[in-house]
Amino acid sequence: MIDLQKWIDENTYHHSQFWDLKKLVDKKEKLGLTISLCLPTLNEEKTIGKEVIIFKSELMNRYPLIDEIAVIDSGSDDNTLEVAKNYGADTYLAEDILPHLEPKQGKGENLWKAIHQLKGDIIVYVDADISNIHPRFVYGLVAPLIHREEVKYVKAFYDRPLAFSGSVRASGGGRVTEILVRPLFSLFFPELTAIIQPLSGEYAVRREVLEQIAFPIGYGVETSHLIDVHNKFGLEAFAQTDLDKRVHENKPTQALGKMSFGILQTFIKRAKALGILEKADHETILRQFQVAKDQYQQNKISIVEEERPPIIEIEEYRKKFGK
Amino acid sequence: MNSLTNKLSDIQEQLKEYREILLANLVMIGEIPAPSFKEEDKIEFLLNRFKEAGISENSIDDCGNGIGVLSGSDGERSILINAHADTVFSSKVDHTMQVSADSITGPGVADNSLGLAVLATLPYLLKELDIELKSDLILLGGVRSLGRGDLEGIRFFLDNNEFDISEAICIEGVELGRLSYTSIGMLRGEITCRVPETYDWSRFGDASAILTLNEVINKINDIRLPKRPRTSVVMGSISGGSSFNTIAKEATLGFEVRSESEEVVDEVGRTIEDIAKEVSSKTGDDVELDIFARRKPGGIPYAHPLNRCCREIMGSLDIEPRLAPSTSELAALIDKNIPALTLGITKGSHIHKMNESISIDPIYKGLTQLIGTLIAIDGGQCD
Numbered sequence: 211m212i213d214l215q216k217w218i219d220e221n222t223y224h225h226s227q228f229w230d231l232k233k234l235v236d237k238k239e240k241l242g243l244t245i246s247l248c249l250p251t252l253n254e255e256k257t258i259g260k261e262v263i264i265f266k267s268e269l270m271n272r273y274p275l276i277d278e279i280a281v282i283d284s285g286s287d288d289n290t291l292e293v294a295k296n297y298g299a300d301t302y303l304a305e306d307i308l309p310h311l312e313p314k315q316g317k318g319e320n321l322w323k324a325i326h327q328l329k330g331d332i333i334v335y336v337d338a339d340i341s342n343i344h345p346r347f348v349y350g351l352v353a354p355l356i357h358r359e360e361v362k363y364v365k366a367f368y369d370r371p372l373a374f375s376g377s378v379r380a381s382g383g384g385r386v387t388e389i390l391v392r393p394l395f396s397l398f399f400p401e402l403t404a405i406i407q408p409l410s411g412e413y414a415v416r417r418e419v420l421e422q423i424a425f426p427i428g429y430g431v432e433t434s435h436l437i438d439v440h441n442k443f444g445l446e447a448f449a450q451t452d453l454d455k456r457v458h459e460n461k462p463t464q465a466l467g468k469m470s471f472g473i474l475q476t477f478i479k480r481a482k483a484l485g486i487l488e489k490a491d492h493e494t495i496l497r498q499f500q501v502a503k504d505q506y507q508q509n510k511i512s513i514v515e516e517e518r519p520p521i522i523e524i525e526e527y528r529k530k531f532g533k
Numbered sequence: 534m535n536s537l538t539n540k541l542s543d544i545q546e547q548l549k550e551y552r553e554i555l556l557a558n559l560v561m562i563g564e565i566p567a568p569s570f571k572e573e574d575k576i577e578f579l580l581n582r583f584k585e586a587g588i589s590e591n592s593i594d595d596c597g598n599g600i601g602v603l604s605g606s607d608g609e610r611s612i613l614i615n616a617h618a619d620t621v622f623s624s625k626v627d628h629t630m631q632v633s634a635d636s637i638t639g640p641g642v643a644d645n646s647l648g649l650a651v652l653a654t655l656p657y658l659l660k661e662l663d664i665e666l667k668s669d670l671i672l673l674g675g676v677r678s679l680g681r682g683d684l685e686g687i688r689f690f691l692d693n694n695e696f697d698i699s700e701a702i703c704i705e706g707v708e709l710g711r712l713s714y715t716s717i718g719m720l721r722g723e724i725t726c727r728v729p730e731t732y733d734w735s736r737f738g739d740a741s742a743i744l745t746l747n748e749v750i751n752k753i754n755d756i757r758l759p760k761r762p763r764t765s766v767v768m769g770s771i772s773g774g775s776s777f778n779t780i781a782k783e784a785t786l787g788f789e790v791r792s793e794s795e796e797v798v799d800e801v802g803r804t805i806e807d808i809a810k811e812v813s814s815k816t817g818d819d820v821e822l823d824i825f826a827r828r829k830p831g832g833i834p835y836a837h838p839l840n841r842c843c844r845e846i847m848g849s850l851d852i853e854p855r856l857a858p859s860t861s862e863l864a865a866l867i868d869k870n871i872p873a874l875t876l877g878i879t880k881g882s883h884i885h886k887m888n889e890s891i892s893i894d895p896i897y898k899g900l901t902q903l904i905g906t907l908i909a910i911d912g913g914q915c916d
Contacts, residue, residue: 259632260560267557272585289634296634297553341629342564457629 212445214404214497218506221361222406223451225350231273234349238356244277245352245414246330249299250320251281254338255288261336261343262297268345275349280328281338282307282320290338302327316427317411325420333420337411342457351414354449362419362447363439365405366412368456369501384409385463388498390470391433394477396496398486401445402436403497406506409433409473412453419443429469430476437480534842534914537905538849545850545901547662554657555896558582559650560632563642566624569682572597572674575618579653579674586656588672596689599674602696603656603666605911610668612910613701613871614655615687615862616648617678621885638890643881647706647891649674651878651900664904666911671696678862683721683826687865700839700910701873702903703862706891707884709899710852711877713859714840715832716867718798720790721860722824724749724809726773728782729819743773745818746784752808753788756801762793766801791860795829828864832873839872839915846905850898872915876903 228234238245247265251258262279269275281294281301291301305313307323321335332355336347351364387409395402402408409432423438425431439447461469481487498509521527567575576599583591583601590602599618620641622628630639639646652672659666671694677685691698705711726745750768758764766788773784790805792798806822813820833840835856847854859875866873878899881891909915 255633256631259634260630263553263556263632264560267553271551271554293632293634297556297632344561 211401214401214508217404217445218508221354221404221449222506223350223354223449225346225451225453228346228349228353231269231275231345231349234353234356235273235275238275238352241356243332243356244330245275245332245334246324246328247276247279247334247336247348248321248324248328249279249281249294249336249338250284250317250324251286251290251294251338252284252317253286253288253290255286255290255293257341257343258290258299258338259293259297261338261340262294262299264343264345265348266298269348275352276334277330278328280324282324282327284315284317284320314427318425318427318431321431322425322427325417331417332414333417334414335412337458339458340456342455346453347412348414350451350453351412354451355414355416358449360446361449362416362443363435363449364414365407365436365448365450366410366453366456367405367407367450368410368454369406369452386466386470386473390473392498393496397493398481399437399440400493400495400497402440403508404445405436405448406450406499408436419447426472426476429472433473434476434480437477437484441484534845534909537908537912537914538846541846541849541901541905544662544904545897548658548897548900551654551658551661552893555650555654555900556632556637556893558653559637559642559647560630562650562653563630563637563639563646564628566622566626566628567619567641568621568623569619569677569679571624572618572676575649576674576676579618579649582653583656583672586660588656594690594693596686597676598686598690600690601656601672603659603670603672605666605668605670607667608669610699610911611671611696612666612668612907613671613673613696613698613866613873614652614704614907615673615675615701615866616652616704617645617686617862618649618674618676619679619682620644620646621679626887635894636890636892638888640887640889642889643706643879643884643891644889645704645706647878647896648704651704651903655903658900658904662904664908666907668699668911669696670907671698675862681825684862684865687862688868691865691869691871698871700915701866701871702906703859703866703873703875704903705861705875705877707879707881708855708877709879709895710847710855711875712840712843712847712854712856713861713863713875714835714837714856714873715858716828716830716864717858717860718792718795718830719826719828719860719864720798720802720824721788721826722805722822723785723787724805725783725785725819725821725823726812727819727821728780729817740816740818741774741781742784742818743781745812745816745820746771746773746786748812748816749808749820750786752812753805756804758801759797762797764790764792764794764797764801766790789860793830793858798827828860829868830858831867832858832863837872839874839910842909842915843874843876843902843906846902846909850902850905852898852902874906876906878903 279299295301496511500509565575579599588601622640675686726742770787774781790801809820809822879895
C-alpha cells in the first residue's frame with residue numbers, strides 16, 4: 211500500500227489555491243482542453259436558475275473556463291428545464307440521449323449519458339441542489355486536472371467547521387460515509403480511505419477515464435467510480451479539493467437507508483468481481499480523518515472484533531449447571 | 534438629446550446580452566449579509582469587481598465605504614454614482630437568493646442588493662457597450678445608510694473626498710420610475726417606555742409599558758398637522774413585552790416626522806418631546822425619546838436641467854416618472870448643494886420581508902435610463 215499520508219499531503223487542495231481564474235484559463239487554452247459542465251436534475255427548479263446564472267456569468271462570460279453547461283434531466287414535472295434553458299444552459303432529457311437504449315431512471319443514467327452528449331475532454335459533475343452555489347464548485351475541481359496531467363479524477367470534499375476550539379478536530383463525510391463507506395473501504399480498499407468524502411456528488415473527470423468505467427444508475431455511482439478508477443489507474447489518478455461549505459437539504463435517516471442499500475449492492479458486486487471479499491480478516495484498522503492545523507491526517511484505529519464461543523463449550527460452565 | 538434618445542432602445546436591447554453577468558453579481562451580493570455597520574464583506578466583493586474591471590483607483594475609506602474611480606477621457610467633470618450597501622436584515626437571517634425564470638427572491642434583493650449589483654456591474658457594462666465617458670465616474674458603495682446608520686457613510690465621503698463632484702445619481706433597486714430630486718424635512722427617532730425598577734408590584738395588573746406607549750401613541754396621533762406645508766408622522770414600528778401573561782416592562786415605538794418645512798418638523802419634534810415628558814409624569818414610567826436622524830428639506834427644482842433631462846430619457850423609454858421626495862442618500866447630497874437624483878431600477882414586491890422580490894425583465898429599462906442619464910450629464914445636456 212502506498213504511503214497514504216504522503217498521498218494526502220500531495221493531492222489534497224483547497225479551492226482558494228486556484229482563485230486566479232485568468233491564469234487557469236490561460237493554461238487550459240494553452241493545453242487545448244475543452245471542459246463541459248453537467249448538472250443532473252430531477253425537480254430542481256428552486257436552485258437550478260442560480261447555478262446556471264453563476265456558472266455562465268463567472269466561468270463562461272467573464273473567464274471562459276468551461277465550454278458548455280448542460281442540464282440533463284430525468285423527467286422533472288416542475289419548471290427545471292424551462293428555468294435552466296431561459297438562463298442559457300443546454301437542456302436535455304436523459305431519455306432523448308441514445309434513445310434506442312431502454313431508458314433507466316436515476317442520477318447515474320444522466321451522468322453516463324452526459325459522456326455521450328457532451329463534447330468536453332473533461333466533464334465536471336455538480337449536483338443541482340446546492341443553495342450556496344459559487345464558481346469554486348467548478349474551478350476547484352477542474353484546476354488539478356489542468357495543472358497536473360497525471361491526475362484523472364478530482365473529487366470534492368467540504369470541510370468548514372462552524373465552531374472549533376483545540377488543535378485537532380474530527381473531519382470527514384456525512385453519515386453514510388462514516389457509518390458505511392469508510393468502514394467498508396477500511397476493510398477492503400484501505401487506499402481509498404484517503405478520499406475524505408467518497409460520496410460527494412461533485413467531481414471532475416477526464417473523458418478517457420469516464421469512457422472506460424461502468425455507471426450504476428442509482429446511489430452506487432460514486433462508490434463504484436472510486437473502486438473502478440482505483441483498480442484501473444491506482445490512487446495516483448485521484449486528487450481532492452476542499453470546497454468549503456455546501457448547503458443543501460438534509461436527508462431523513464430513512465432516505466439514507468435507501469442510499470446505503472444501493473451502495474452496498476454496488477460494493478458487493480465489485481468486491482466479488484475483484485475477489486477481495488476473502489481479505490476481510492486481514493484489515494482491522496479503521497481509517498478516519500482528523501485535521502491538525504491545516505493538515506488532514508488519517509486517524510488509524512485498531513478495532514479487533516474478538517469473540518467468545520458459546521458458553522456451553524466451557525467445561526466449568528457445564529460442570530456448574532450439570533450439562 | 535434626440536440622438537441620445539434614439540440610441541437608448543439599442544442600448545436596452547444590447548443590455549440583455551449581459552443578463553447573467555448582472556444577475557450573478559446580484560445573487561452573490563445578495564447572499565452576503567450586510568446589516569448597517571457590518572457591510573465589510575459586501576464592500577470587499579464590490580472592490581474585487583472594480584479591480585477585475587480594471588479600475589486601478591479603488592479603495593475603502595476610513596468609514597468603510599467602497600470607492601472606485603472610472604477615469605474619463607478628459608476628467609474635467611466628476612459624476613458620482615452611489616448605492617447604499619446596507620440592508621435592513623440581520624446577519625442571522627438566511628440570505629439565500631432564489632432565481633426563477635422572471636424574478637429573484639431573497640431578503641434585501643431590492644433594497645439594495647440590486648442597486649449595489651448595478652454599481653458593481655456598471656464598469657463592465659460601459660466597457661462592453663463601448664461607452665467611453667469624458668467625465669470621471671466615481672462609484673460609491675456607501676455604508677451605514679439606513680436606520681441608525683443615518684447616512685454616515687455618504688456624509689463621511691462627501692466631507693472628506695477630493696473630487697469636485699458636479700452631479701450625482703443614487704441607485705435604488707426599486708421602484709422603476711422613481712425620480713427623487715428633493716429631500717423632505719425629516720426627524721427619526723424612538724420612544725421607549727419602561728416600567729421603573731422601583732415599581733410597586735402590589736398595584737396588580739394596572740401597569741404596563743405597552744399601555745404607557747399606547748398613551749404616547751394616542752397623543753402623537755392627536756397632534757394637529759398642517760395641510761400646507763404637507764406634513765405627516767409615520768409610526769413605523771412597535772415592539773415590547775415578552776409573553777402573554779407577563780407585564781411588559783419595556784415597549785418601543787419607531788417613528789418618523791416628515792414635512793416640506795424644516796420649521797414644522799422641529800415644531801412637531803418639540804411637541805413629541807413634551808408628550809414624552811407629560812406621559813412620563815402622569816404614569817410614573819420612564820419615557821425616553823431618542824432622536825437619531827434629521828434631514829433638511831431641499832433639492833433641485835422640477836425645471837432643473839438634470840431633472841428635465843432625466844424625465845425626457847424616462848419618457849423615451851415609456852417609464853412613467855413617479856416624483857417623490859427622498860430621505861435617503863439624496864439628502865446628504867442636497868446638503869452639499871450637489872444636483873442629484875435617485876432612480877429605481879426595476880419593479881419589486883414584499884420589500885423588507887423575507888420574500889422580498891424583484892422582476893428581472895424591467896431591469897434593462899432601469900439600466901438604460903441610468904446609462905442614458907449618465908451620457909446626458911457627460912455630454913453637458915443637463916447643464
